[in-house]
């Protein structure tokens with residue numbers, strides 16, 4: 173989403189790289205919190221209490237050993253107490269979140285939509301890693317995502333107008349411009365949700381009738397309902413396309429390496445939907461524009 177952007181420099185008088193440094197460090201700290209979410213939410217544990225502890229020996233981790241990315245490097249991936257290895261997933265999530273926050277800031281800029289982009293990106297990272305590890309997309313994340321998306325689509329247009337949402341510029345919202353902006357926005361959100369969640373649900377149903385197996389989890393449907401509500405129908409279709417494309421490539425690779433060809437290979441599709449949604453948020457409008465330009469001479 174390319175948006176009207178005020179530069180950090182003109183807003184604060186500080187050089188631009190300060191903004192980038194700050195958002196990177198902020199991302200690393202949020203990544204540290206996402207590690208807790210990824211580890212505890214599937215087990216239905218509290219994400220607030222108790223403090224972080226070593227998953228092997230249970231000893232609580234001191235604040236100076238809990239610095240994102242750095243602590244893992246300094247301790248060489250080992251617990252200070254029991255010397256057991258600590259999964260590289262922890263610094264990986266922290267670094268990925270930091271990198272992604274920097275990309276979101278680069279694309280969205282220092283604007284009112286920045287917090288929305290960051291929350292969306294963080295939510296996708298949590299869902300991707302939970303799906304990879306547990307093959308589930310928990311309701312405690314997908315439902316709040318949908319509520320968040322609907323609130324943003326209701327409140328943002330009332331304060332800032334339509335400029336933050338790309339679906340205002342395309343069919344069918346473009347024909348509804350005589351109606352109140354909040355109504356058009358919510359209409360776009362519900363349409364996006366139905367297209368995102370509905371299309372996945374449909375694919376799952378058809379597959380179930382044809383092959384008699386549950387290919388699509390309801391978690392994927394709920395997740396794409398939330399993504400669709402926030403991004404609108406066009407960017408959501410792009411997310412699903414990008415997800416299916418990358419998922420198919422990885423899927424073919426996994427099946428080709430499988431010895432027993434009859435075995436059902438289960439692929440956590442939420443991972444790829446999450447990746448597709450992040451690419452859509454960052455570069456979706458440019459990708460759609462580029463794609464459409466190929467058909468106009």
Ligand SMILES: [Zn+2]
Pocket residue numbers: 226227228229230231251252253254255256
């Ligand atoms: Zn330990």
